[in-house]
Amino acid sequence: MQVFVFKTKEEAAKAAVSVFAAELMKKPNAIFGLATGSSPIPLYHEMIKLNKEGAMDFSKCRSWNLDEYVGLQPDHVCSYRRFMNEELFDHVNIDKANTHVPSGIAADMEKEAADYDAAIAEAGGIDVQLLGIGRNGHIGFNEPDDHFTYETHVITLTDSTIDANTRFFNNRDEVPRHAISMGVGNIMKAKTVVLVANGEDKAQAIYDTVKGDITPNVPASILRCHPNCLIFVDEAAASKL
């Protein structure tokens, strides 16, 4: 695991995006694992800029997102499919048919999860996986637990995550209680992992990830066992290291 600290989240995003840009130059049909939330937004801005400048060509790129809320239609204002369209896919030359977000409205969610894993494996696995991190150390929606869950699965969100995500909804009651998420196994199988975090409220999670015990109670701590995990943080998120 390598940690890179920058003055601002914009500088961190510029550095992090170079990993994705280099991958696309090396392998035009690279598979990216993508994330939602506020942390990746500066990085998506950089991707859009590089695409417009001709330095990132997404025409053959394929993507699989980490997660989706259970119960939200893809066009719901808070769905992760809609977020990805609005924050990235609508602004770059990616073929939307090559982009994948788990369905939160499948009739059989367990089948949806198994099919999602099978599709990633069939495509050859994720080349570069982007992650944010929750204040409680979650990655994707893998919440603190007494064991790691390896495959895509449906989870019950913790109070901490519901509180943190209420800012995207009209009120706390509207936040779905369940989500479908890749497991830590999917994430660990990616050839490269890029984690971005900014702000003081992520400082403890970053400390626990980098310096604490490797434990399912801090899901991101398993990234210390990954052979190529790069962490890009601003000074505030690095302030406890």
Ligand code: F6R
């Ligand atoms: C989103 C995701 C989550 C977020 C995390 C941080 O796809 O998988 O793990 O990365 O909750 O969210 P922000 O960036 O909004 O603080």
